[in-house]
Amino acid sequence: MIENVMLGLSAILTVENACFMVLGTIIGILAGAIPGLSSTLAISLLVPVTFVMDPLPALAMLAGIYNGGMYGGSISSVLFNVPGAASAAVTAFDGHPMTLQGRSARALELSVSASFTGGAISVIALVLLSAPLAKFVLMFGPAEYFWVAVFGISIVVSLSSEGMIKGLIAGLLGLLAAQVGMDPATAYPRFDFGNVYMSGGFQLTAILLGMFSIPSAISLIEETISGHVEMAAEEKEKKVKLFSYFPRYWVNYIRSAIIGVIVGIIPAAGGNIASFIAYDTSKKLSKHPETYGKGEPEGIIASEAANNGVTGGSFVPLLTMGIPGSPSAAAIMGAFMVQGLVLGPQLFTTNTSLVYGLMWAMFITNFVMLIAGFYGAKIVSKALNVDKEVLAPLIFVFSAIGCYSMRNSLFDVRVMIIFGIIGYFMKRFGYPAAAFILGYILSSLLESNLLRALSLTGGDPFAALFNSKLSFLMIGLTVLSLLTPYFTSWLGKRKQAKEMK
């Protein structure tokens, strides 16, 4: 493993990669900080640009956006009580009260230092876990891969705020969208309605941009932010040093980062879930839980260490099985596809320097984020005043040119706008876009392995799909993931009933 890590280091240490990592991290911080934008959106917008780049600088830039975006969301949370990204919503609970108490510099320092700790620990976990997991996945046959895809789709339930059914429907609609075009076994054109463009299927970039960027642009225009903005008190801490609270709160830094890593590894669970769990855990274990929500430094540490802990964790299932661990990882998966790279255990042997170079990029961009975040947070806060009426059309036209440039096709731009409008209504009615994308991505894995498994057993579905312990393991995990929401809701109700008594 050490050889591979060193190989990755030698691949990443070029001026070109360094420039793209810095650029990506800064774009990520800005995208995360501006409410309505997100790292997922920024990655989706830049996936078409990576088409003409070499794989490593392209992926290093996107890794920078991912890391930077996770932290960037906390800047507007802390300063204005407006979370720049969903994952930073929890940071506002204590971050903004600290700003009102005149401790915004300290809150931003805690946020960036916790984000760094979370990100760094998650990369270490990524390096340690992904290679053994990839070796394990090499034992998988078509049936196991089929169940992996089913497990991936079942996991989308956690993405829906409106419940399991809507999450599953969104995932299945994504699966259906991917079935437009030639079928993988006989190249029979499906749902093309005689249209030559439709018979080629939809481009992932058009779907990504349609489901992520167009709904964001429409929402930006639709929203009108109103409400009373409380004024921050005069800054009390004049000289704030990085990591000065680390010796006092190191347990929380590390515990929350580990929670983030674990949540990140679970396919499709994102930074928002991780930060809520870590915040709740930190509050429960605290000696003074009553201070949470009133400017408690540990609240910020828990939230930020956890949401950045997700970054490396979400790459574990992505690199080893081709299942993204978060919406941003799903968008990065698009960049792998654009580069013609097939995710899975083989990637570790065929593109070793790229895989480990990417891990190094995840690690190095954490340092860029630490420096840029600590010294530049106040500057970034000035960029938050961009008019949404200006931002929204720019997102749209940038998406259009990005989508068009993939294969010089106006059909793709039309597909993007149609899916954009559908995606907007899905988002408003609680059907998660990330679940749709996950279904779309997993479709080929699911169908090709289903057909392969059936062909190996002469069409007998039971012999094909229920033939090994690993298959049953994956089926068990699928059932577990489907039952988890019911179990947690039952636990919550039981706890509530106990408290009532």
Next chain:
Amino acid sequence: MKMRTADIFASVLLLVMCALGFAETTKFTQSAAMLPRITFGCIAVLSLIQLLKVLTKKESKTVSFNWPRILKIMGLSVAYVLLLPVLGYYIDTILYIVATMFFFRVRNKWALICVPVGFVVFVYFIFVRVLGLNPPSPFFM
């Protein structure tokens, strides 16, 4: 709009889509039809469960839509996409950005000039000069 109404509408729409889609799969070969049929079947079952869940539940939250703004931005965006092959990327983009900003009450003349022009110059530099790509040209070129 009540979420309940939206959920009923979405469930019925999905059920109709499943019925039409399933009928379409009868034209496919057996292997090509297998996954679409499974998918339609699962969506239909889930939509039915969703419909029953909504119909048996009394309380419902509301979803508010700013329809004038939504329809304006959607209309402008669809017009932009349809006019792309006619006007080409640069002219169409400038017109779209100016129109969108103007319709949404941006009245700063400098912003109305500098933002679209600055953006197309940026796109030209990145996509044409650096990446060597060609945006759509107008019909007369």
